[in-house]
Amino acid sequence: MKEIFNLKNLAYFTIMAMPLYIFRFSILGVPTNVFEILAIVSISLFFIRVVGSKIKLEGSKTYLMPIIMVLAGLLISALYNDAHQSGFGIIKSWFIIPIVFSWISLQLSEDRKDILKAMHGSAFLVACLSLLYFIAGETTFDGRLQAFYNSPNFLAMFLAPSIMIGVFLLKENKKIYSMTLSVMLVSLYLTQSYASWIAVFIAMILLLFLKKDLLKRNFILILMLIFILFFSLQKGTDKLNRFTNMEERSSAASRMMIWSSAMKIGLDNPAIGIGPGNFQNKYLEYQKYFPPYLEWAVPQPHNLFLAFWLQAGVLGIVGFLWILFLWFRKFIQKNEKQKEDYICLGIIIYIMVHGLFDTTYFKNDLAVIFWLIIFYYEKHLSQGDRCGEYFNRKCKTKA
Structure with a gap:
């Protein structure tokens, strides 16, 4: 039982529980969610053990x-633009916790491939649940699958990395990974x-x-x-x-309008940015410079690099x-x-590539995926000679 209930497995479970961030609540007035609590517990236990060790x-x-x-x-932009509440929340939830949790998860992992398998398992469970939403007729007004996410694109962005994990793990167990991949591909298709x-x-x-x-040629085919x-x-x-139509009210035209607005906002605030979480307000404020917007609810600029520049300024985009x-x-450099x-x-x-659009x-969840890969x-941390087991069992070093 001790081998099951250890810190390493808690980290794996927390990775699989990434989508639980949708269950939000507050503790002493501070907004948080189920995933964050699990991550904070993992982080706290990790550093408690670090303090009591020679690591x-x-x-x-x-x-x-x-x-x-x-x-x-992010901090400078949030303070300068008075985006205190939203800005500090974003820094906590989308940066500090994902960064620290991802780092300690990889420190705890004896076989880092298990991290990828945990990500794949999480996506498979989400895909299964998403198909239940589809069977129940729970789709967007235009028939796209979004399950419990705010957008079909969010579901797709969570599934896609794990589809690639599954493709490369096929040789390990064709039956299992063929099944998980099939479910995820169907869900990805339904997001459109x-x-x-x-x-x-x-x-x-x-x-x-x-x-x-x-098998390269077969895979490509x-x-x-x-x-x-x-x-x-x-x-x-x-x-x-709507995707292929370049007329005035097409999907492509809408995206171009969002990018044009985002670029103007960025050029007007090039050094410090507009503050994390402030794009929606600025986007609406800049309506006067453009023809009537085709989309009004736009919390992000539909471009990863623009998002970092606008919300974290020059420091943020250069750092990224x-x-x-x-x-x-x-x-x-890896041989x-x-x-x-x-x-x-x-x-x-x-x-x-997807970040261009x-x-x-x-x-x-997307932040955690990014930092786990980074x-x-x-x-690993050092404790005398390098060991394959950290924190979960006693680490024996050479005399």
Whole structure:
């Protein structure tokens, strides 16, 4: 029983419980949610054990400076723009807790592939529950599946990284991962999130060309068939017509208008930004500079890089780009790459490609996914000689 109820498994359970952030409440007036409580418990227990041990907190300094830049940019922008309540909440829930929890989860993991499996398991459970919503007829006004999320795109952004995990784990257990992938692909299709489909396709194609694999051609063929099938089934639908139609009120025209407004907002506030959580208000304020908006409820600018610039200023966007640069450098410098390395690369590529059309970070679960992948290559903490087991059982060092 002790092997089941340990800190490592609590971290895995918390990763699987990422979607529970939808259950929100307040403690002493501070907004929080179920996922945050689980993450805070994991973090607290981890550092309690660190204090009582000889472990040196020296294993993970690569991203320290750019993370400080991002947090400083967010804080300065929040203070300057009087976005105190929303700003501090975003810094806590979408940055500090995901960053610290993701880091300690990878420190606790003996086999880091288990982190990816926990992410995949969480997405599979969400996909199963989402299909129940669809069977019950719970879809958006235009027939898209969003389940318990605020948008079909949020559901798609959560499922997509785990679909790539499943593809690369197929060889380990074809029966299980074929089943989980099938459920997730059906759910992803029902979201009708075209940007997500395209981003997954691009990421997988790039990976399959980079990774030397005997099944490469078969995988590419299967991916192309799935991609073609997804869009062929959309032929004649209002969603596809709005997507391809470049007329004044098309989906593409709406997205262009949002980006134009976001760019003007950014150019008017280039250094400090507008503060985290302030885009909706600024977007409406800038209506006077544009023809009547096609969309009014726009909490984010539908672009990952614009979102960081607008909400964290120059410090934030430079820090974010620096983090990505450091991660890619680590990937390139690693000599013997394993399949999980390519999984991580695929997820980062997906986040960046889909991030050109949506904001693939500013949600609790998406933030955790991002940082789990970013910290994947970080060294474990040191306790004498390196050990394979941390905190869960006694760590035996060489004499």
